[in-house]
Amino acid sequence: MKTDVLVIGGSAAAISAATTGKTFYPEKDFLVLRKEEKVMVPCGIPYIFGTLENSDQNVSPDGGLLKAGIQLIIDEAVSLDLKKKICKTAGNQEIEFDKLILATGSTPKIPGWLKGAELENAFTIPKDKIHLDQTLKKLETLQKIVVLGGGFIGVEMADELNKRDKDVTIVEILPHALNLAFDADLSIRAEEVLMQRGVKLRTNEGVKEVLGKDKVTGVLLNSGEILDADAVILSTGYQPNVALAEKAGIKINEFGSIKVNEYMRTENFDVFAVGDCAEKFSFITRTLKGIMLASTACAEGRIAGMNLYKLSVVRSFGGTIAIFCTSFGDTSFAAAGVTENLAKERGFDIVTGTFEGIDKHPGTLPDTHKQLVKLIVARDSGIILGGEIIGGPSSGELINLIGLAIENRMTVEAILTSQIGTHPLLTAPPTAYPLMKAAEIAAKKHIFG
Amino acid sequence: MKTDVLVIGGSAAAISAATTGKTFYPEKDFLVLRKEEKVMVPCGIPYIFGTLENSDQNVSPDGGLLKAGIQLIIDEAVSLDLKKKICKTAGNQEIEFDKLILATGSTPKIPGWLKGAELENAFTIPKDKIHLDQTLKKLETLQKIVVLGGGFIGVEMADELNKRDKDVTIVEILPHALNLAFDADLSIRAEEVLMQRGVKLRTNEGVKEVLGKDKVTGVLLNSGEILDADAVILSTGYQPNVALAEKAGIKINEFGSIKVNEYMRTENFDVFAVGDCAEKFSFITRTLKGIMLASTACAEGRIAGMNLYKLSVVRSFGGTIAIFCTSFGDTSFAAAGVTENLAKERGFDIVTGTFEGIDKHPGTLPDTHKQLVKLIVARDSGIILGGEIIGGPSSGELINLIGLAIENRMTVEAILTSQIGTHPLLTAPPTAYPLMKAAEIAAKKHIFG
Numbered sequence: 001m002k003t004d005v006l007v008i009g010g011s012a013a014a015i016s017a018a019t020t021g022k023t024f025y026p027e028k029d030f031l032v033l034r035k036e037e038k039v040m041v042p043c044g045i046p047y048i049f050g051t052l053e054n055s056d057q058n059v060s061p062d063g064g065l066l067k068a069g070i071q072l073i074i075d076e077a078v079s080l081d082l083k084k085k086i087c088k089t090a091g092n093q094e095i096e097f098d099k100l101i102l103a104t105g106s107t108p109k110i111p112g113w114l115k116g117a118e119l120e121n122a123f124t125i126p127k128d129k130i131h132l133d134q135t136l137k138k139l140e141t142l143q144k145i146v147v148l149g150g151g152f153i154g155v156e157m158a159d160e161l162n163k164r165d166k167d168v169t170i171v172e173i174l175p176h177a178l179n180l181a182f183d184a185d186l187s188i189r190a191e192e193v194l195m196q197r198g199v200k201l202r203t204n205e206g207v208k209e210v211l212g213k214d215k216v217t218g219v220l221l222n223s224g225e226i227l228d229a230d231a232v233i234l235s236t237g238y239q240p241n242v243a244l245a246e247k248a249g250i251k252i253n254e255f256g257s258i259k260v261n262e263y264m265r266t267e268n269f270d271v272f273a274v275g276d277c278a279e280k281f282s283f284i285t286r287t288l289k290g291i292m293l294a295s296t297a298c299a300e301g302r303i304a305g306m307n308l309y310k311l312s313v314v315r316s317f318g319g320t321i322a323i324f325c326t327s328f329g330d331t332s333f334a335a336a337g338v339t340e341n342l343a344k345e346r347g348f349d350i351v352t353g354t355f356e357g358i359d360k361h362p363g364t365l366p367d368t369h370k371q372l373v374k375l376i377v378a379r380d381s382g383i384i385l386g387g388e389i390i391g392g393p394s395s396g397e398l399i400n401l402i403g404l405a406i407e408n409r410m411t412v413e414a415i416l417t418s419q420i421g422t423h424p425l426l427t428a429p430p431t432a433y434p435l436m437k438a439a440e441i442a443a444k445k446h447i448f449g
Numbered sequence: 450m451k452t453d454v455l456v457i458g459g460s461a462a463a464i465s466a467a468t469t470g471k472t473f474y475p476e477k478d479f480l481v482l483r484k485e486e487k488v489m490v491p492c493g494i495p496y497i498f499g500t501l502e503n504s505d506q507n508v509s510p511d512g513g514l515l516k517a518g519i520q521l522i523i524d525e526a527v528s529l530d531l532k533k534k535i536c537k538t539a540g541n542q543e544i545e546f547d548k549l550i551l552a553t554g555s556t557p558k559i560p561g562w563l564k565g566a567e568l569e570n571a572f573t574i575p576k577d578k579i580h581l582d583q584t585l586k587k588l589e590t591l592q593k594i595v596v597l598g599g600g601f602i603g604v605e606m607a608d609e610l611n612k613r614d615k616d617v618t619i620v621e622i623l624p625h626a627l628n629l630a631f632d633a634d635l636s637i638r639a640e641e642v643l644m645q646r647g648v649k650l651r652t653n654e655g656v657k658e659v660l661g662k663d664k665v666t667g668v669l670l671n672s673g674e675i676l677d678a679d680a681v682i683l684s685t686g687y688q689p690n691v692a693l694a695e696k697a698g699i700k701i702n703e704f705g706s707i708k709v710n711e712y713m714r715t716e717n718f719d720v721f722a723v724g725d726c727a728e729k730f731s732f733i734t735r736t737l738k739g740i741m742l743a744s745t746a747c748a749e750g751r752i753a754g755m756n757l758y759k760l761s762v763v764r765s766f767g768g769t770i771a772i773f774c775t776s777f778g779d780t781s782f783a784a785a786g787v788t789e790n791l792a793k794e795r796g797f798d799i800v801t802g803t804f805e806g807i808d809k810h811p812g813t814l815p816d817t818h819k820q821l822v823k824l825i826v827a828r829d830s831g832i833i834l835g836g837e838i839i840g841g842p843s844s845g846e847l848i849n850l851i852g853l854a855i856e857n858r859m860t861v862e863a864i865l866t867s868q869i870g871t872h873p874l875l876t877a878p879p880t881a882y883p884l885m886k887a888a889e890i891a892a893k894k895h896i897f898g
Contacts, residue, residue, distance in 0.1 A: 023893050043871065295869055312862075323869070332875055397847045400850050419747075
């Protein structure tokens, strides 16, 4: 079998790379090779444990690929010969290609020192439908659940399991849940919402061991305390899937990710890598990062797709701004760029502006939420380095607006001169739009020192 | 009485100018002089006719001004002596100032040729609480209502009155409701939503006369047909309030607005004008416009505030992008920049990209809306000239993102390389984010012609 462009992988980065590539090079054949019969919407996975009825409701449709004229093969890539440009599969197919895009994703990472992670009812959350269905089934009869790790997946899993009336406790070694994404002033608010909803939190608290003989019975904390548990969710991070690339001689960096340049090209001219398996560096701090997000993955996918046959400097990647958002209860949390904490740690001279208002106006309208915006701004230039939001459902698109400002190195002055559409039912009031007020507060500090 | 900066007016532009000015020049005294005891949230006015209980729920709070240390005086400015820099009021006060910001707003405009507009139960919608309360009271007993003009105010008034079970018909002379903001493909959808909700629409239909002896009894259309009516809402536009400025010798342009430059300064060095009373030109077409929007007014207010004592080119106004959004039923409509129609009419060589997807993901989640994004793009450069959205409640912030792209002359390539945060409960899916797909479609046409 032969194709111009072979994309290995089936999730966000693969789909973006294939469809964007086909748009920009319509004369080329594109083939997506993935091992999963059905692909999970990655960020939808926690929701099959609460809001959704089952994993079938979280299947990413293949219609977009097929309508674009992209071939789809369900099979597993087992080896690559980069000289001959051939991919061999578990189903004994040989696929010849001209260009290759690796979008092989990531799998859950369990800390090597953690004893008991292999016990029955200790679950990881991979992006695998069959595995998730088994976990869902087993969890039905389990009541007391300890979630190890209070990052996004941990927090979302905890809140969703809580919706099914489970007894859920999050254990997080950092001072706060969501501590890498938000400064303490915001993550404390996230913790309050979780606790009001019935999720228990143990922060500043390390885990020594998952306890049990065959099945999980509890968790031993560093403090010596034991938490009883019928099940454990291991939301302790993910590692890039690079075995296939590594075996083929493609360079892997010190984070275990496939090394790429700003066009998402590996050190092999005809091979690109995108998404969780590919190297990430920070747009702001310029250092390598282990972050894995659909926002980054999709941008990388589009950039690889556009640069497959012709490079263009206007289509390159400047580093991840780690943009994301989540929601529990009726409160949403969103962040982009660096936190105040990280900026200071890395030596940036910054000012911040924080303003809390409302997300509709007048506030007497039904379903009005509070909306808090915090901006992290370079003191000398006024360039926006980061943003954090607590608000209602519009927080998702609002953080995308802030993200666009960050990626375009816009200043608080540029925000202050911007025209922002407002409407009673849809946004904050024009005279107290929290992003503007936060920009104003930061501008004052940036100008007057 | 003496102040450094006198702001005349009480609505969005005045508040923005005063608070931003005080932030940038904290050592100066600011005084806001307005004639209304209580100020209406301007874009909230239609909602007091349906969703809200009364106009008290739509009062713009004065806390922001007062907390910022800005003095507030309720009185009416009646004359200005620009040589002596003195403002005289109806209450016989004399206010000396160093800098003056005119934010005198606009009042409803009734076409001169329209007979019967003076009849009882023919209502305009001014931004005046007392007048609105009277209108509300009278409308209680009136059932059959004809709304003259299907722009934003007309459409919002119609939908709100319909919520109180009135029999409402909109008469619009253009081919579609909201025809200046949206291309026909989108405004037809807006009309469908309105009609499903029970609002009747007569488009392509001019009005000759409001009929009645003392009170309104009907409306005579150009076609000769008569629509029975107990009341008429005259949503036929607004005119700038410039009498005070004109009398003081400040230059007025051919649209009847106060002439200003990009720092919102009038031809008099110490006098600025912002909001509905100030001259507007289009960011894209570069021609004068009569548009009046809180988004433009607030940006102008901030720019005047920042430039009062020190000009800065990074704090100047590039023209209105006419950004706004509205919502009826559970569908929102939003637009920024130029429509396809206007762009072609003005001679732009453009391509467009339109994509319809969903605003949550997977689409099985409760309250998922369709989301349509249309981009209008310069064919040669790929620069985004306009955007239109139909979607759910996130449309308001999404159009602000598109607006930021337009004001920063971003290209579709810049959008395609952007990182967009997505979340099941808050946004479209990362692989089929309608803005991205629309950019991709437009990029293909811009590159391949």
